[in-house]
Amino acid sequence: MSAAGGLPADGLPARGLPVPGTPHAELERRYRRLLRLYPREFRVRRTDEMIGVLMASAAAGQRRPARGDVRDIVRCSLRERAGGPRGGWSFALAAFALAAPLFLVLTDILQVAFPYAESQAAVQRGLGILRAHGVPRHRGVPVVPGVPVVRGVPVVRGVPVVRGVPAAVTGPSALMPQHVGGLQFLGQHAFLVLVAGHLVVAAAVLAGWRRTALAALVAASAADYTQWAAFHVFQPGAGTVMFLTLGVFLLEAIALAVADPRAAHRREGWRHLVPALALATAAQLLAISFDASRVGDIIVWHGPELHATSGNGLLAVAGALALLAVLLPLPLALGWRASLLLAAACYPLVILAAAASGPAFGELPETLGLGRMPFQEAHLVILTILYLPPLLVLARAVTQTLRPRRPGRRDLAA
Amino acid sequence: MSKRAMQETTFLILTALAQGPQHGYGIIQDVGRISGERVVMRAGTLYGALDRLDADGxxxxxxxxxxxxxxxxxxxxxxxxxxxxxxxxxxxQSAAATALRRLGAVRPGLAGGAA
Structure with missing residues (x-):
């Protein structure tokens, strides 16, 4: 049982804990500071042991960490963070299952907190387009172009929509600019139902009631999809946030089915909330920028107007934020798998953003050659294109999670 | 396990432990000896590898x-x-034997006693 070769009995130089104020104590303090580069979970397990080895390897009188050790620790700690905590896919799914409901609630809060509106110029321009197409007024209430966009706008239902012109919506004060988001949302039943669904999901996940969370998820996603399907034509702008939330619903449902979110919470605290917040902000900015590119001018937060082609600046900021959200799990030591799940959730939005920046925006079915296809079938094809890649990522994650474990592999929940 | 070749770090650590249980510093010193002081294993590399080997059982x-x-x-x-x-x-061993045998066929001096 003794160490190999010509080592002393225990292989360590006879050196105990350093006396404070000595070079040795200073070296140990510096090594401990260096080891903070590692993720918390690793440090808890390894710091004392590694300090023992580093100090045993140090020369007498050495005050600073050896350059080779510094390089080694920097390199290995980065790799540790990118790889994420042990537990592989089951951990990534658990972290996603925990963060996603909070992301959904955040998107609701942001929609209420940051309302925006069409500019008067956009209203006038839209009215001109409608007149040119001979769209009639309804009982003295003019039809207002521009889209109320965000989920949970019940007035859209049942309104005749003319192909080739912007989605027409009747409003209570139709010559006034259409307002999107803000406190008015709290008076809309569809929005309240959706928020209630999100809150139930978030609470159930935190309480560990996975089945309740799943049931609430299915109900909320059905409500979400129904809102979008009620538009009668394919309008990317009209479902901006929904395209993301529907993807998140999908991933969340499967993540909940195979992983226990509480295990991730016990181990990682609230770190996963940071990417969720960044992604929710990106979603809200995307919604505004999509609307801006459809309508032309948008007044954001009742502040300065954006220019006619506006939306591009916001689109860039939103894209950068979404990219940041996808990459954040790496420095936060949540691992590359968590990054990949977030990227899969964002995929439908990326496709839509690409469509929005091109001339084909709003005519995705035509671009894809689906123009003559019956509406329901075209919907199905588009949904498949949007959600098949995220589903494939999930299938991989699920098969890896459910694979029988090798002996010696520690269980995540342990 | 896959049939891929083992990383040298892994091979050296497992070889160090083949003689009996050892602690981190002992492994580092032993790895130096086994490799003829060619490989200097440092703490970060060692503990990353130990985690991986532990997870793989x-x-x-x-x-x-x-x-x-x-x-x-x-x-x-x-x-x-x-x-x-x-x-x-x-x-x-088999790969090395093959290499030495073939080299021995061309340059007998290289094969030494290993062939």
């Missing part, structure tokens, strides 16, 4: 001791680890 913690106020954790090979090391050693 090739090594396990044997015991823990507190010596001079410091934690010392001893590691040992598992049965799976021994089997993998033996398999890899034989693969290397």
């Amino acid at each position: 090739l090594i396990a913690v044997d015991r823990e001791e507190i010596v001079d106020g410091r934690l010392r954790r001893y590691y040992r090979l598992t049965e799976e680890g021994s089997a993998r090391l033996a398999e890899e050693a034989m693969r290397l």
Whole structure:
């Protein structure tokens, strides 16, 4: 049982804990500071042991960490963070299952907190387009172009929509600019139902009631999809946030089915909330920028107007934020798998953003050659294109999670 | 396990543990000796590898001791680890034997006593 070769009995130089104020104590303090580069979970397990080895390897009188050790620790700690905590896919799914409901609630809060509106110029321009197409007024209430966009706008239902012109919506004060988001949302039943669904999901996940969370998820996603399907034509702008939330619903449902979110919470605290917040902000900015590119001018937060082609600046900021959200799990030591799940959730939005920046925006079915296809079938094809890649990522994650474990592999929940 | 060749770090650590349980510093010193002081293994590399080997079931913690106020954790090979090391050693031996035999056919001086 003794160490190999010509080592002393225990292989360590006879050196105990350093006396404070000595070079040795200073070296140990510096090594401990260096080891903070590692993720918390690793440090808890390894710091004392590694300090023992580093100090045993140090020369007498050495005050600073050896350059080779510094390089080694920097390199290995980065790799540790990118790889994420042990537990592989089951951990990534658990972290996603925990963060996603909070992301959904955040998107609701942001929609209420940051309302925006069409500019008067956009209203006038839209009215001109409608007149040119001979769209009639309804009982003295003019039809207002521009889209109320965000989920949970019940007035859209049942309104005749003319192909080739912007989605027409009747409003209570139709010559006034259409307002999107803000406190008015709290008076809309569809929005309240959706928020209630999100809150139930978030609470159930935190309480560990996975089945309740799943049931609430299915109900909320059905409500979400129904809102979008009620538009009668394919309008990317009209479902901006929904395209993301529907993807998140999908991933969340499967993540909940195979992983226990509480295990991730016990181990990682609230770190996963940071990417969720960044992604929710990106979603809200995307919604505004999509609307801006459809309508032309948008007044954001009742502040300065954006220019006619506006939306591009916001689109860039939103894209950068979404990219940041996808990459954040790496420095936060949540691992590359968590990054990949977030990227899969964002995929439908990326496709839509690409469509929005091109001339084909709003005519995705035509671009894809689906123009003559019956509406329901075209919907199905588009949904498949949007959600098949995220589903494939999930299938991989699920098969890896459910694979029988090798002996010696520690269980995540342990 | 896949049939891919084992990383040198892995091979050296498993070889160090083949003699009996050792702690981190012991492994580092032993790896130096085994490699003829060619490989200097450092703490970050060692503990990253130990985590990986533990997760793969090739090594396990044997015991823990507190010596001079410091934690010392001893590691040992598992049965799976021994089997993998033996398999890899034989693969290397066979490849090396082939190389030496072929070199011996061309330049007899190189084969030495190994052929």
